[in-house]
Amino acid sequence: DAGITQSPRHKVTETGTPVTLRCHQTENHRYMYWYRQDPGHGLRLIHYSYGVKDTDKGEVSDGYSVSRSKTEDFLLTLESATSSQTSVYFCAISYLGTENNEQFFGPGTRLTVL
Amino acid sequence: AQKVTQAQTEISVVEKEDVTLDCVYETRDTTYYLFWYKQPPSGELVFLIRRNSFDEQNEISGRYSWNFQKSTSSFNFTITASQVVDSAVYFCALSEPKAAGNKLTFGGGTRVLVKP
Numbered sequence: 001d002a003g004i005t006q007s008p009r010h011k012v013t014e015t016g017t018p019v020t021l022r023c024h025q026t027e028n029h030r031y032m033y034w035y036r037q038d039p040g041h042g043l044r045l046i047h048y049s050y051g052v053k054d055t056d057k058g059e060v061s062d063g064y065s066v067s068r069s070k071t072e073d074f075l076l077t078l079e080s081a082t083s084s085q086t087s088v089y090f091c092a093i094s095y096l097g098t099e100n101n102e103q104f105f106g107p108g109t110r111l112t113v114l
Numbered sequence: 115a116q117k118v119t120q121a122q123t124e125i126s127v128v129e130k131e132d133v134t135l136d137c138v139y140e141t142r143d144t145t146y147y148l149f150w151y152k153q154p155p156s157g158e159l160v161f162l163i164r165r166n167s168f169d170e171q172n173e174i175s176g177r178y179s180w181n182f183q184k185s186t187s188s189f190n191f192t193i194t195a196s197q198v199v200d201s202a203v204y205f206c207a208l209s210e211p212k213a214a215g216n217k218l219t220f221g222g223g224t225r226v227l228v229k230p
Binding site for chain 1: 118120147149151157158159161164205207209216217218219220221222223
């Protein structure tokens with residue numbers, strides 16, 4: 001199993017509250033990703049990182065920010081949580097070699113915004 | 115923009131039946147990768163297969179097989195002699211070229227329910 005952990009695994013919060021989700025990897029992979037999973041939408045990319053302090057937006061980045069100060073950690077922050085951000089959040093990592101570009105996913109974080 | 119369509123939202127079969135999951139994709143890139151992931155009821159995402167756009171050979175792995183047809187932009191997945199443990203949501207995904215960060219575009223998923 002790829003060494004990816006996410007914390008917390010479950011969180012319930014209130015609208016307007018800031019929330020930070022953490023993804024930690026032990027693989028030293030350069031690429032890390034945050035996705036959200038919602039019924040009927042599959043997984044959609046929020047933000048990704050291609051190195052320390054190097055990040056870029058994905059398809060559904062509004063309302064989210066990220067930071068990566070160390071190779072092993074990628075943080076996702078909801079500055080002011082809204083009910084529409086209730087979702088399951090997955091972190092992923094990728095080696096991105098010539099033929100090894102599959103992404104491996106963490107266990108997910110279930111976030112409920114009341 | 116890239117797009118992946120899994121038209122079947124849910125498939126229900128009886129154990130030992132074969133089941134085929136459809137995946138149709140759209141991309142303007144000539145180099146791309148296609149993936150299938152499995153999400154069992156426990157919720158984790160499990161990588162099943164990667165296929166690059168230059169390799170149209172079909173692949174078989176045990177009871178799983180994949181049919182990649184560039185001409186129809188499809189990458190279908192068949193489970194032969196299904197088992198209850200195959201019950202899961204299956205996602206097809208498409209990746210952008212390496213320069214764009216290897217981002218994945220997922221289909222909406224197909225839920226497979228295998229009844230004993």
